[in-house]
Amino acid sequence: MAEASGAGVVEVGELRTASGAGSSLHEEILQGLRRYLVEGGLPDGARIPERLLCQTMGVSRTPLREALKVLAAEGLVELLPNRGARVRAFGEKDIRELFEVMGGLEALAGRLACEHITDEEIAAVEKLHYDMYASYMRRDLPAYFALNQKIHQAIVAAARNAVLTATYTNFSSRLQRVRYNANRENHKDRWGEAMREHEQILDALQRRAGLELSDILFRHLQNKRAAALRYLSDHPSETDPMKG
Amino acid sequence: MAEASGAGVVEVGELRTASGAGSSLHEEILQGLRRYLVEGGLPDGARIPERLLCQTMGVSRTPLREALKVLAAEGLVELLPNRGARVRAFGEKDIRELFEVMGGLEALAGRLACEHITDEEIAAVEKLHYDMYASYMRRDLPAYFALNQKIHQAIVAAARNAVLTATYTNFSSRLQRVRYNANRENHKDRWGEAMREHEQILDALQRRAGLELSDILFRHLQNKRAAALRYLSDHPSETDPMKG
DNA sequence: GATGGAAAAAATGAATGCAAAACTGCCGAG
């Protein structure tokens, strides 16, 4: 299932030791749970009985509850009063909105990146780009996917804005669940188009054409969104909220 | 949500009853504390001893700690391991980054708003705009300030994107502390310029010129940022982090 | 046999208790 990228899905048993050990316990739990959710360890809408997680992870309820509150604030879980936590299910509306905001953030990142990026960083993006192109020619979707994310992350990093980076990472996590699903089924038609868009992205970045890059990235994300929504309408069972 | 404008600074004693009573206690505490911080109830960098807040608000430590964790995730407080919570102090770098992201979000909002806004909503923005202009002529800065925020909020709301609205509100809260300070000292020179920019904003909105509005809003925010930073360099004591 | 309600069971929300880490004040050495 999660063989798409490097590491496999984290087991619930190794949640505590899996992600880097934060100094405090609630931090450790938070990172472990977040990773567990992002990698799709639980299906959409699944209930999260805290008692069960407690004995599985070998911790008390207090730090776990603190972590759940934070995850709720991040939008990964939803807390029903007196009824526990559920894995937040993203419907079509949520995904549309998330991609729109991601588009806005990447547009901003592109604009800022062109102002601050160094030649070395551009060279690094070039290398990622050509590696990604090689993956494309090999039809190696997992590798393509991973490099694709690295490129976008590099552009965001080049924007020199920690707040933007943190926000981008947060939204990216929320979409990761969707991407894992949408990635299985490959939209071959979309793939070539995406590759061409990335050619433009690299070109604009090399010329440090901020506004142009900004616009390309925004439309790139809009196309990604369309592809994701197309996938959703074909496979409605996987991520549709069972809202009733 | 943060009322942002109307009422004065909330007293610590009325924290529990101040904001609308959320169903659960930790929610109540969270909203109360958030409002308290946003309205500047505590100075930058102040320590927040949880025991003290507990007896002040008459609650136990558990829900308060949960609320603090969420506020830390939102970026309003910072949690030092084993050393408690402090009011997060925004330095020049943070403010620059926050305004940049706000600019990106507002640019996105403008673009989307032009696609979705109704004539009635445009009329409402027009009214806000002219009221604001009247406040400008009266040199009534607080009223101007409140209407200014309402206009921006209306544009964000017209984008029809709940994720964007939530994100915008979050960042707006973080900047609220700065604005409260920067607002006292009035940058008369900047005021007229801002008013002219708002003329352009209304004009582009009326023509539903998305890209144009997007760009105006972004530059508008960049100018706001410059003004805020100018204020900061004149009054470094108020919001500078005493990092050391 | 199906339905409604009451009691039992389980889960959540909040409070308290306890161990460990940090801060304070004091004292002595240099």
Add this chain to the structure above:
DNA sequence: CTCGGCAGTTTTGCATTCATTTTTTCCATC
């Protein structure tokens, strides 16, 4: 007079416990 170390106090982090709400189960009734 300043600096470093040590004991006492305070504060934080986590576990446990209590109270309230929800869910389940079982039984009586239709």
